Amino acid sequence: MNSHDTMPGLVEAFERDPSEGGALLRAFMQHVAKVARPYPAAYFALGQKTADAVDDLGNRSFSSCAAIEKGRFPFSGRRPFAAFVEEQFDGRTIRYHAFYAKLSITREILRDDYAFNLRRDPVLRWRAELYADIGDILKRECTPVAQGRGVPPKWARRGAGIQMIRPLEFAVARVREQTTADLSERVLTVIELAGPQTQSRLTQVMEDVIGAPEADEPTAVSTAGDADERLGIRSAVAAAWQTLEPTDKALIIALAQGASYEQLIEGHPDLSNKVAVSRAVNRVGSVFLAVVLDAVGGKATPEATPRALLEPIMAVLAELYPRDFA
Numbered sequence: 001m002n003s004h005d006t007m008p009g010l011v012e013a014f015e016r017d018p019s020e021g022g023a024l025l026r027a028f029m030q031h032v033a034k035v036a037r038p039y040p041a042a043y044f045a046l047g048q049k050t051a052d053a054v055d056d057l058g059n060r061s062f063s064s065c066a067a068i069e070k071g072r073f074p075f076s077g078r079r080p081f082a083a084f085v086e087e088q089f090d091g092r093t094i095r096y097h098a099f100y101a102k103l104s105i106t107r108e109i110l111r112d113d114y115a116f117n118l119r120r121d122p123v124l125r126w127r128a129e130l131y132a133d134i135g136d137i138l139k140r141e142c143t144p145v146a147q148g149r150g151v152p153p154k155w156a157r158r159g160a161g162i163q164m165i166r167p168l169e170f171a172v173a174r175v176r177e178q179t180t181a182d183l184s185e186r187v188l189t190v191i192e193l194a195g196p197q198t199q200s201r202l203t204q205v206m207e208d209v210i211g212a213p214e215a216d217e218p219t220a221v222s223t224a225g226d227a228d229e230r231l232g233i234r235s236a237v238a239a240a241w242q243t244l245e246p247t248d249k250a251l252i253i254a255l256a257q258g259a260s261y262e263q264l265i266e267g268h269p270d271l272s273n274k275v276a277v278s279r280a281v282n283r284v285g286s287v288f289l290a291v292v293l294d295a296v297g298g299k300a301t302p303e304a305t306p307r308a309l310l311e312p313i314m315a316v317l318a319e320l321y322p323r324d325f326a
Contacts, residue, residue, distance in 0.1 A: 005091035008084070014066070015085050025062055031099045032058035035106050038152075040200075042124050043114045057113075060315070061106045065098055067318035069255060072103070080105060123212050130210075131203045137184045138199060145196050154196035157188060165195040168205070175209050237316045240288050248284050252314065255281070288313045 010024040033054055041049040045056055065080040074097065075083045084094050099106045118125045138144075144153035171193035175186050186209065187202055197205075241249070247268065254264055264277050271277045 007091035007094050008089065011081050011084050011094060015081055018066075021062075021066075025058075028062045028065075028098075029055065029058040031095060032061055032106055035099050035104075036110070039110060042117050042128070043110045045113055047117045047121060047124065057106065057109060060109055061098070063318040064105050064109065064315055068314050070105075123214075126213055127203065127207065130206060131199065133183060134187055134202050134206065135199055137187050138202075141184070141188060142191065152198050152200065154198050155191065155202075156196040157191050163192065163195070166193045168194045168197075170194070172205055172209065175205075234316055237288060237313055241317060243287065244284065248280070251280055252284060252317070255314070285313075 006023075007027065010027060014021045014024045036044075036049075036054050036057060039049070041047055043049075044053040046053070067079060069075070069077055069079055070083075071077055074087065078086065080098065083089075084097075089097075097104055101107070118128055138155045141158060142155040143158050145156050146153050168190075171190045174193060175189050178186065178189065180186070183206065186206065190202060190205055191197055244252070247270065251264065251268060251271075254267060265271050265273065268280075271280060
C-alpha cells in the first residue's frame with residue numbers, strides 16, 4: 001500500500017466517525033470532477049452540465065458510497081465505504097470502484113441520469129441514436145487513430161492512402177450538396193475530404209446537416225418539468241418516510257447501513273427469521289412504490305418490485321436525512 005495515499009485512511013476515519021467526512025468529501029469532489037470532464041450535458045441532472053450539476057453528482061456519489069448497500073461485486077450486500085474498509089482496499093482500488101471503473105458508483109449514477117434524460121427528451125434520444133448509428137458505420141468502414149490515453153480516437157477511412165485534407169467546413173458544404181440521404185455515404189464523405197474525425201464531431205456535423213427533430217415542447221418547459229418530477233419524487237419519499245412506524249424506519253436504516261439478516265433478526269424482535277425480514281422489506285417497499293408512482297403519475301412495471309425500488313429510494317433518503325443514514 002502506498003504510504004502517501006490518504007484515501008484509505010480518509011474512508012476508515014469516516015466509517016469510525018461520520019463527522020470526520022469533510023476531507024473525504026473534498027477528495028471525492030476532485031475525482032468526480034475528473035471523471036465528469038469528458039461527459040456531455042446529457043449525462044447530468046436535468047441535461048445541464050453546470051458546476052452545480054457536477055457538485056450534485058459528487059454529493060450523490062458520496063451518499064451512495066456512505067449509505068447504500070450494493071449487491072454486486074465487490075460490495076456483496078455492503079455499503080461501498082464499509083466494503084473498502086473490511087477488504088482493506090488500497091487507494092487505487094477504492095478510486096477504481098468509486099470513480100473510474102465502467103461499473104463504478106459515479107459512472108453508475110451518470111448512466112442512470114442519462115437514461116432518465118433520454119426518456120424525457122425525444123431530441124436527446126434522437127441524437128443518441130444518431131451517435132450510435134455513426135459508431136456502427138465507423139467500426140464497419142474505418143480504422144481508429146489513437147489520440148492519447150483518455151482521449152477518444154479519431155477515425156480514418158480503412159485503406160486510405162495519402163490524401164489532401166480540406167477544411168471541415170468545405171466537407172460539410174459538399175455533404176449538403178449531396179442528393180443522397182444515406183448516412184454512411186455522408187459520414188465517409190466528411191472523412192475522405194476533411195481527414196480523420198471523432199465520433200462526437202461527426203455526430204455534430206451530421207446533426208447540422210440533417211437537422212434535429214423539433215421537440216414537442218420548448219427545452220425550458222421540459223427542463224422545468226424534469227425538475228418538478230424530481231422534486232415530486234423527493235417530496236413523495238419524504239412523505240412516505242414520515243408515515244412509517246419507528247420499527248420500519250429502523251429496518252430501512254439498518255438495511256442502508258449494510259446489516260446482515262442475522263443482525264436484522266437480532267435487532268428487531270418481530271423479525272424472527274429470513275422470511276419475516278423479506279416480508280417486512282417488501283411491505284415497506286410497497287409503501288414507497290405506491291407514493292412514488294402516484295407522484296409521477298406512472299404505473300408499476302414488472303421490474304418495479306418493492307425490493308428493486310428500495311436501493312434508489314434509500315439513496316434519496318440518504319440525501320434527505322444524512323444524519324440518520326450516515
